[in-house]
Amino acid sequence: MDFPHLHLLLNHFPIIGTMVGAGLFLTSLVVRTEDVRLSSLIVFIAVALLAIPTFITGVGAQEKIVADPGISNDLIQRHEGAAELAIWFMEVTGALAVVALWQCARRVPPAPWNTLAILVFSLLTVVLMARTGNTGGEIRHSEIRSAEENTAPYAALAYFEPSPAKFTRLMIVNKWWWAFMMDMHFFGLVLLIGTIGMLNLRVLGFAKQVPIAALNKLVPWGLAGFGMNVTTGLLAFVGMPTFYTHDLAFVLKIAAILLAAAAMVVFYLSGAFRDCEALGAGKDAPLRAKLIAGTSLVLWFAVIVLGRYIQPLQDSIAR
């Protein structure tokens, strides 16, 4: 398994996934079915997570083909620029879906601002992901390169897309900006461990006099910390893409983040959290909840450990 394989395996999910999610969401608005709406939110969250490894495997895929005489680096750059725009809309859509799912779990009716925002951002993401997919396909498929690129909508989209080289320079030109991003990355870590980590510890049996349902009210702060770290992490990746790509600790860290996020999704959607919600002070959580909480805790600490090993494991993946 190498970067081109991973990129080709993953790259269909953000494109088709956002279309499926947006389709379900639109359907739920028309037929007003809660289950359909929930499905669309879960799809958005899953796709927003999968878009991260899709994005970061692109650099390794590029390196493997850029020397090929039949390949135009300009086309790769255009595809990368399209992806660098699309991913932010994808992540915002995912974050909005998390908010909606949280409100649903608290049995709060969906907020109109949130519904409108998901609608706008998911539809924009569909357009931007389609453009990313199309520009990506054209790297290899000369038969689909057409005059279509010169049409007004394409030109308009291209206008908003960053130049990857300029975006990279922007991130690393000032060391204090980099220091600020890393500082924020640590603040996010603290919020995540302080809330989600402490919830996991409570489920495992630490300081049992705190009811799980009460502690759970702090979890949105942990999710905000996660959001801060996805943002600063993606910006750091844009700043030093080849450095991170050839780093085993980084690749494993991303895998651990996806698994930790998946553990959270399973915790809330499998009913494990429902089992805990009714438990009062001093009550022991069921085994299933403990297993998920323990897995989640180990994974989040693995994320911290792997993050720290990025620097010494520089160039641990052959160029």
Add this chain to the structure above:
Amino acid sequence: MAVPLFLNALEQTGFSTWLRESESVFGFYFILVVHTIGLALVVGPNAAIDLRLLGLAPDIPLPPLKNWFNLMWLGLAINAVSGVFLVLAYPSKAFTNPDFYLKLTLIGFAIWNLQRIKRQVFDLTQGEDAMLAKGRMLAVWSLLLWAGVITAGRLLAYTCSYLVYGVPC
């Protein structure tokens, strides 16, 4: 600024050299990992308690949060030890950087503040209203001080003058 000679002597000791140069899995980066885990254990629960004292998640009963202090003391102990090792690995780098002294000062104030939260707020003979009334300002200070500690710690990597004795950063 002349760098004191004893920093060079300290750096040349076997242990300091081993910390810097060892390829062992327990070398420098392992200690940095431990220091980061300690940070998570101290500041994570601390931040959560601060948010609670500031009025968020009012369903969380305050008294049992006192147990969390054990976790925070554990984190502090881990970081005191790992912090000494980190300084031993690069003494010239640490002691010639004003930011290092800023970080130590902020840690001092942050721990003092944490003690006050434990003694004054988590004095369980009083009711929740009294706990919250005493806790509000201390929680604000706690968030500010720990944010300052983390920021000063992060900036150590960007503000040093010497990597080792006689070698600029």
